[in-house]
Amino acid sequence: MELYTNKEECCGCGACAAACPATAIHMVWDREGFLYPRVDQEKCIDCKRCEKVCPLKKEDRTERERLYLGVQARDDRIRHASSSGGMFPLLADYVFRRQGVVFGAAYTKDMRVLHREARNPAELERLKRTKYVQSNLRGVYRKIEAYLKKERWVLFCGTPCQVQALMLYLGQSYDKLLTADLVCYGVPSPGVWRSYVRYLERKKKGKMTDFSFRDKRNQDNGHVCSYVIDGTEYAEKLNSNLYCRMYFADDTVRPSCYNCKYCTPKRNGDLTIGDFWGLDKVKPEMDDGMGTSMVIVHTEKGRAMWEDIKEETSWFACEEEDVLQPRLVSPTLMPKGRKGFMAFYRMLPFPVFAVLFSAVLFARDVRRRIKGC
Ligand SMILES: Cc1cc2nc3c(=O)[nH]c(=O)nc-3n(C[C@H](O)[C@H](O)[C@H](O)COP(=O)(O)OP(=O)(O)OC[C@H]3O[C@@H](n4cnc5c(N)ncnc54)[C@H](O)[C@@H]3O)c2cc1C
Ligand code: SF4
Ligand code: SF4
Numbered sequence: 001m002e003l004y005t006n007k008e009e010c011c012g013c014g015a016c017a018a019a020c021p022a023t024a025i026h027m028v029w030d031r032e033g034f035l036y037p038r039v040d041q042e043k044c045i046d047c048k049r050c051e052k053v054c055p056l057k058k059e060d061r062t063e064r065e066r067l068y069l070g071v072q073a074r075d076d077r078i079r080h081a082s083s084s085g086g087m088f089p090l091l092a093d094y095v096f097r098r099q100g101v102v103f104g105a106a107y108t109k110d111m112r113v114l115h116r117e118a119r120n121p122a123e124l125e126r127l128k129r130t131k132y133v134q135s136n137l138r139g140v141y142r143k144i145e146a147y148l149k150k151e152r153w154v155l156f157c158g159t160p161c162q163v164q165a166l167m168l169y170l171g172q173s174y175d176k177l178l179t180a181d182l183v184c185y186g187v188p189s190p191g192v193w194r195s196y197v198r199y200l201e202r203k204k205k206g207k208m209t210d211f212s213f214r215d216k217r218n219q220d221n222g223h224v225c226s227y228v229i230d231g232t233e234y235a236e237k238l239n240s241n242l243y244c245r246m247y248f249a250d251d252t253v254r255p256s257c258y259n260c261k262y263c264t265p266k267r268n269g270d271l272t273i274g275d276f277w278g279l280d281k282v283k284p285e286m287d288d289g290m291g292t293s294m295v296i297v298h299t300e301k302g303r304a305m306w307e308d309i310k311e312e313t314s315w316f317a318c319e320e321e322d323v324l325q326p327r328l329v330s331p332t333l334m335p336k337g338r339k340g341f342m343a344f345y346r347m348l349p350f351p352v353f354a355v356l357f358s359a360v361l362f363a364r365d366v367r368r369r370i371k372g373c
């Protein structure tokens with residue numbers, strides 16, 4: 001039993017490992033810093049449950065009427081603490097009011113990114129904000145199933161492949177499960193992230209305790225990133241930060257993301273949330289630089305939730321074509337240099353690699369400018 005033949009066929013959701021009744025699957029790090037399942041053939045009883053829960057092995061799109069919305073939380077403090085318009089904390093509040101539990105991505109003490117639960121607004125703080133690192137779902141599928149079986153409300157927010165994996169793992173619909181999938185550019189390597197965190201900690205001689213990828217201090221829709229090391233805060237432009245430049249050059253993204261089948265507005269969760277790209281064309285008067293959520297409501301459950309919370313927002317309805325940003329149309333393209341990028345990442349000490357990468361980007365910029373002249 002093999003779960004994939006090439007790496008583009010596995011998004012690392014870990015649903016197969018969680019579902020295997022013989023505990024024959026372990027998630028193992030590869031040399032690019034991503035997790036992949038490995039099957040212990042001796043333990044495998046060939047039940048095929050792992051194939052049934054794999055989101056990349058299923059092709060299903062439900063045709064239905066959808067709502068397309070632009071949304072801003074009315075309370076500016078909510079928007080300030082989130083990456084876009086604050087739709088996620090509003091959804092969380094809806095579930096907390098029903099004594100439910102919320103699952104999302106959080107930093108651990110050593111700055112790894114894992115999905116965690118929050119049972120109240122205080123615990124929600126660490127789940128807020130985008131982390132540009134693939135999040136690990138270890139232990140989460142079973143916890144969610146247990147809560148649902150006890151008839152508790154659950155909100156799960158994650159990448160669309162994670163949401164689809166959860167739905168397949170559960171294998172039945174639950175009235176009290178609400179799922180929100182993100183518009184997803186692709187997830188960067190947790191291995192590269194770890195190397196970067198260690199590199200910064202050595203450089204600044206301290207311990208990193210927070211990293212914000214979408215800091216809104218300049219009211220520019222979060223085009224600043226900031227981090228805290230030993231209590232001191234540092235901030236820089238998103239496009240001059242080394243780690244973010246690696247991400248936006250598309251080199252650190254997981255192989256499956258270059259072949260992603262979720263780059264479409266037709267998804268199966270209850271809602272899709274992202275940034276409202278092109279707001280200046282659709283509703284320029286709302287573009288105050290503090291973030292606006294793009295929301296697609298897919299299901300009746302999603303509509304009921306929206307009716308309940310919409311008074312807490314400034315919002316407008318629009319058409320599908322108004323929300324079609326690149327990652328709702330096609331996947332991120334694999335750059336020609338990715339193989340070389342990953343080979344040098346593996347071979348070189350990270351500080352040397354960082355200098356080399358910066359030089360390559362500089363040369364690319366110069367080439368582009370010369371061509372543009
Ligand atoms: C890797 C990644 C790529 C993205 N690419 C795009 C894009 O191309 N276009 C776009 O419009 N939007 C993209 N987004 C979504 C966007 O950045 C915001 O996360 C989203 O709009 C929600 O913002 P918010 O203000 O509603 O809530 P916030 O409070 O900002 O909440 C963010 C939510 O995302 C979850 N989350 C954060 N990091 C991760 C992660 N690594 N894996 C899984 N879940 C995570 C959190 O748990 C929380 O539920 C991306 C997000 C991620 C994590
Ligand atoms: S076939 Fe069944 S026992 Fe074998 S790895 Fe898959 S889930 Fe586990
Ligand atoms: S279930 Fe997830 S981790 Fe397992 S093979 Fe499929 S995509 Fe990979």
Ligand code: SF4
Nearest residue numbers: 160161184186257260
């Ligand atoms: S780009 Fe696609 S495959 Fe990659 S994490 Fe996002 S949803 Fe999953």
